Amino acid sequence: MEKLAMNKPSMGKNSAQHKQAFDEPLWWGLFSAGGVCFAVFLPAVILFIAVLLPLGLLPAEVLSYERASALLFSVPGFLFVGAVVCLPLFHAAHRLRHGMFDISVGNDALNKKLMYGGAALVSIVALGLVVAGMLG
Amino acid sequence: MDKSSSQRLPPLKRNWWLKHRFFKLYMLREATVLPLVFFTLCLLAGMVALLQGAESWQGWIAFMGSPIVLVLNLLALAASLFHAATFFVLFPRVMPLRIAGHSLPDQAIVAGQWAGVVAVALLFFWLFGRA
Numbered sequence: 698m699e700k701l702a703m704n705k706p707s708m709g710k711n712s713a714q715h716k717q718a719f720d721e722p723l724w725w726g727l728f729s730a731g732g733v734c735f736a737v738f739l740p741a742v743i744l745f746i747a748v749l750l751p752l753g754l755l756p757a758e759v760l761s762y763e764r765a766s767a768l769l770f771s772v773p774g775f776l777f778v779g780a781v782v783c784l785p786l787f788h789a790a791h792r793l794r795h796g797m798f799d800i801s802v803g804n805d806a807l808n809k810k811l812m813y814g815g816a817a818l819v820s821i822v823a824l825g826l827v828v829a830g831m832l833g
Numbered sequence: 834m835d836k837s838s839s840q841r842l843p844p845l846k847r848n849w850w851l852k853h854r855f856f857k858l859y860m861l862r863e864a865t866v867l868p869l870v871f872f873t874l875c876l877l878a879g880m881v882a883l884l885q886g887a888e889s890w891q892g893w894i895a896f897m898g899s900p901i902v903l904v905l906n907l908l909a910l911a912a913s914l915f916h917a918a919t920f921f922v923l924f925p926r927v928m929p930l931r932i933a934g935h936s937l938p939d940q941a942i943v944a945g946q947w948a949g950v951v952a953v954a955l956l957f958f959w960l961f962g963r964a
Contacts, residue, residue, distance in 0.1 A: 732916070732920050733920070735869060735913060735916055735917075735920075736913065736916055736917035736920045736921065736946070736950070737917070737946070737949045737950055737953055738953055739869065739872075739909075739913040740910060740913045740914055740917065740950055740953075740954065741950070741953045741954040741956070741957045742957070743872055743906060743909050743910040743913060744910055744954070744957075745957045745961050746876070746879075746897075747872060747875065747897060747902075747903075747906035747909065747910070748903070748906060748907060748910065749961075750894060750897065750961075751894055751895075751897035751898030751902075751903060752898065752903075753898075755961050755962070756961075756962070756963055759960075759961045759962075759963070760894075760961060762883070762886070762887035762890045762891070765883055765890065766883055768960075769880065769883060770883075778880075781876070782873055782876060782877070785869060785873065786870075786873060788866065789866035789869055789870050789873075792863050792865075792866045793863075793866060793870075795863070796860070796863040796864070799850065799860070799863070800847045800850075801844070801845070801847050819873070819877065822877070823877055823880065826877075826880045826881065826884060827880070829884060830880075830883065830884050833884070
């Protein structure tokens with residue numbers, strides 16, 4: 698991505714330490730996958746769940762306790778959480794990490810652990826909630 | 834690789850990005866993830882509520898309807914659309930598509946992705962638009 702070349706000159710090959718960044722492709726891959734999910738799925742998800750539902754603009758009972766449980770605590774629900782919570786979280790973690798670097802907040806080695814670690818932790822909790830609902 | 838850039842680059846001031854429209858838009862795009870994280874945490878709370886029972890679920894819907902939460906989530910909706918508009922134009926640049934020797938015009942790839950957004954919205958309408 699051009700952003701990499703443009704904004705991160707410190708990652709160039711003439712790095713003093715010659716440390717190989719084996720993990721960066723993983724973070725950029727998760728960033729891209731999460732970016733696609735954020736762009737394609739999130740507008741509809743936010744519109745229906747966070748705007749129309751609380752405003753009472755959806756027909757009654759479409760997201761009743763029973764129907765919402767049946768939809769979420771299922772294999773499609775598990776995939777939904779992966780696409781709508783987990784991947785966008787890694788996208789967000791990546792942008793927050795680079796954004797903090799851009800405005801010189803904190804130290805990147807620590808930010809990296811905090812951001813990706815946080816995304817991983819919340820992802821595991823979210824997927825765990827679905828599994829708990831399927832078992833319970 | 835850790836970005837200990839101080840060895841090679843003069844440190845930038847924190848407001849460097851305020852000096853040009855391009856960089857302001859760049860920072861705005863970076864900031865689209867803030868309301869996204871808020872929405873994600875709301876969703877997580879909803880999942881916990883759903884696990885707890887019918888009463889908690891109704892309580893969560895009421896929480897989602899409180900004015901501040903609603904405004905922040907409307908901001909998240911706008912952020913997701915702004916992010917989509919900036920992300921979709923990257924696709925043809927990162928991965929140009931060629932069909933039968935002819936490269937697909939950039940606008941066609943961007944339009945295809947917007948069609949994806951509409952398709953997902955229609956799927957949601959099919960799922961939740963009727964009782």
